[in-house]
Amino acid sequence: MTLKNHYLLISFGILALIGGFAPLFAESYFISLCTLVLIYAIFAMSIDILAGYAGRTSLCHGAIFGSAAYMAMYYVTIFGGSPAWAFVFGILMAIAISLIFGVLAVRASGVYFLLLTLALGMIVWGICQRWTSVTGGENGLRGNIRPEWLADPNHFYYFVLCIFILAAFMMWRFVSSPFGLGLKGIRESESRMRSLGYNTTLHLIMAFVVSGIGAGLAGILYAFFNSFISPSSVSLTQSVKGLLMVIVGGVGTLFGSFVGAGVLIALENLVSSFTQRWSFVMGLTFVVTMILLPSGIVGRLLATKRS
Amino acid sequence: MSFFLFQLINSLTFAALLFLVASGFTLIFGLMRIVNLAHGALYLLGGYIAYAAIHLTGNFFLGIVCAVAILAIFGIFEQYLLKFARGVDLRQVLITLGLAVMINDLCLVIFGGETLSIPVPELFKNSLEVFDFTYPKYRLFVLFVGASVFVFLTLLMDKTKLGALIRAGVDDRETIEALGVDISRIFLITFMIGMALVAIAGALGGAFLSLYPTADSEILVFSLAIVIIGGRGSLLGAAVGSIVVSMLSTFGQVWFPELSYFVIFGPMALLLAFRPNGLFGRPI
Numbered sequence: 001m002t003l004k005n006h007y008l009l010i011s012f013g014i015l016a017l018i019g020g021f022a023p024l025f026a027e028s029y030f031i032s033l034c035t036l037v038l039i040y041a042i043f044a045m046s047i048d049i050l051a052g053y054a055g056r057t058s059l060c061h062g063a064i065f066g067s068a069a070y071m072a073m074y075y076v077t078i079f080g081g082s083p084a085w086a087f088v089f090g091i092l093m094a095i096a097i098s099l100i101f102g103v104l105a106v107r108a109s110g111v112y113f114l115l116l117t118l119a120l121g122m123i124v125w126g127i128c129q130r131w132t133s134v135t136g137g138e139n140g141l142r143g144n145i146r147p148e149w150l151a152d153p154n155h156f157y158y159f160v161l162c163i164f165i166l167a168a169f170m171m172w173r174f175v176s177s178p179f180g181l182g183l184k185g186i187r188e189s190e191s192r193m194r195s196l197g198y199n200t201t202l203h204l205i206m207a208f209v210v211s212g213i214g215a216g217l218a219g220i221l222y223a224f225f226n227s228f229i230s231p232s233s234v235s236l237t238q239s240v241k242g243l244l245m246v247i248v249g250g251v252g253t254l255f256g257s258f259v260g261a262g263v264l265i266a267l268e269n270l271v272s273s274f275t276q277r278w279s280f281v282m283g284l285t286f287v288v289t290m291i292l293l294p295s296g297i298v299g300r301l302l303a304t305k306r307s
Numbered sequence: 308m309s310f311f312l313f314q315l316i317n318s319l320t321f322a323a324l325l326f327l328v329a330s331g332f333t334l335i336f337g338l339m340r341i342v343n344l345a346h347g348a349l350y351l352l353g354g355y356i357a358y359a360a361i362h363l364t365g366n367f368f369l370g371i372v373c374a375v376a377i378l379a380i381f382g383i384f385e386q387y388l389l390k391f392a393r394g395v396d397l398r399q400v401l402i403t404l405g406l407a408v409m410i411n412d413l414c415l416v417i418f419g420g421e422t423l424s425i426p427v428p429e430l431f432k433n434s435l436e437v438f439d440f441t442y443p444k445y446r447l448f449v450l451f452v453g454a455s456v457f458v459f460l461t462l463l464m465d466k467t468k469l470g471a472l473i474r475a476g477v478d479d480r481e482t483i484e485a486l487g488v489d490i491s492r493i494f495l496i497t498f499m500i501g502m503a504l505v506a507i508a509g510a511l512g513g514a515f516l517s518l519y520p521t522a523d524s525e526i527l528v529f530s531l532a533i534v535i536i537g538g539r540g541s542l543l544g545a546a547v548g549s550i551v552v553s554m555l556s557t558f559g560q561v562w563f564p565e566l567s568y569f570v571i572f573g574p575m576a577l578l579l580a581f582r583p584n585g586l587f588g589r590p591i
Binding site: 059104111115129235240243247277286291 | 336344388391398400401402407410411527528532534535564571572579583
């Protein structure tokens with residue numbers, strides 16, 4: 001146990017060092033990649049809360065991510081509000097959407113849950129695509145919504161890093177709290193938890209909303225980062241990407257989502273420098289991972305250490 | 308009145324097309340407990356194959372045959388791939404999801420991002436005129452195909468041994484396995500039936516809805532909605548669901564053009580609240 005803790009501490013330390021001092025030595029391209037990894041890590045961790053701890057694999061988190069991003073973008077560029085309030089409204093949007101989705105979807109589990117969340121997420125995508133007067137349709141929304149003090153990429157990187165650490169800590173506290181243990185119980189046997197007196201539906205809805213807040217937070221940061229949002233950021237591909245990060249890293253290990261985000265973003269950039277067929281490679285990675293490494297990188301490492 | 312009638316027949320023909328996609332989808336879901344998320348992408352692929360074959364041979368029906376043959380072979384391949392994750396439904400579904408992403412990108416590489424339309428065969432080019440009401444023959448042909456497939460599948464399921472085995476598999480997979488039935492062969496046959504149907508749908512849909520890169524997601528959402536409304540593994544459910552979804556979408560497009568997608572959401576949500584297994588589905 002102590003050995004494992006040592007490894008964890010050392011790897012966290014190295015990561016923190018790299019993360020903290022990256023802007024001092026790296027070029028700006030690398031910094032923007034790191035920023036993207038952190039944003040997607042928040043996104044993937046939020047999916048892992050449901051997939052890993054509640055046993056509910058969701059395919060609608062791309063939609064929550066995207067609608068929060070749209071909200072933030074719309075509020076600043078079209079409504080003319082301030083970026084700080086855009087943050088608040090983006091989060092409120094994520095809460096609202098995930099509350100609706102949660103209420104509709106949590107009664108199902110397994111494949112049915114996947115299917116429901118997929119359909120729900122697609123509806124958001126359809127709205128973004130067709131409701132041109134608000135969302136700009138295919139053209140999306142464009143505009144630099146970062147406030148003055150975050151204009152510098154390095155400052156923005158540190159800002160995202162702080163939020164990432166905060167979010168990661170809170171999500172870790174969340175899953176290791178009694179509430180999180182309750183979620184694990186529901187994952188193992190919902191009927192037993194119910195007979196123990198837990199209101200499993202309410203429990204799952206709350207977990208869904210917490211997870212949605214994470215996805216929304218990532219979405220808002222993405223809107224700040226990218227200055228552009230289009231229906232493709234809301235699409236199924238986005239959810240698939242997030243889920244793939246979780247699976248590659250290891251379902252049920254929050255840290256794995258971070259690793260998965262790093263691996264996938266690195267892979268995306270590597271592949272994109274050779275060919276335009278990133279989404280083909282992503283699909284292939286998905287199939288190969290599901291067949292060869294279903295427990296993910298971190299999951300596999302933990303399993304070998306235990307045995 | 309004539310406008311309303313026109314839209315009504317429009318939605319019925321669209322329902323026939325949706326039924327072709329959703330019937331295979333729901334049978335696979337019912338029997339194998341997995342959703343084939345590649346179904347939308349395969350619809351698009353089937354359409355594109357038919358488009359290419361029709362361009363080469365000039366014969367509409369030969370194009371459909373080509374699409375059916377190639378997708379049926381793909382069905383064998385996909386079934387083989389799914390065996391790697393046998394017993395873990397979620398992993399199997401995620402494999403089909405990965406395949407969907409791959410097929411979609413492949414279609415984009417080969418056929419480009421432009422909208423392609425399959426030419427309607429000479430036989431059905433003009434319109435049918437009854438009194439003062441005219442309607443394109445081709446769409447009536449699609450309606451006819453959908454209805455015949457419904458009759459054919461119903462007979463297959465109710466009157467043949469294969470149908471009995473599939474129904475038994477939907478109800479209780481473990482028991483018929485224990486009775487000595489080779490379930491993986493039935494999986495394969497069901498899968499190939501589903502593939503053949505989705506290929507036909509792609510070819511027929513390519514002529515009246517046209518083929519474009521996001522068509523796969525639209526068809527997939529419609530099929531999901533149909534299965535959620537109709538219930539897992541039920542042909543009648545798929546038929547009723549197709550009609551409900553296509554009516555909602557057709558009239559939604561007329562009345563709320565920007566939110567037409569949203570309109571199928573309402574009944575779906577209601578059904579989920581009161582009948583989580585759909586109209587004709589049984590609990591898993």
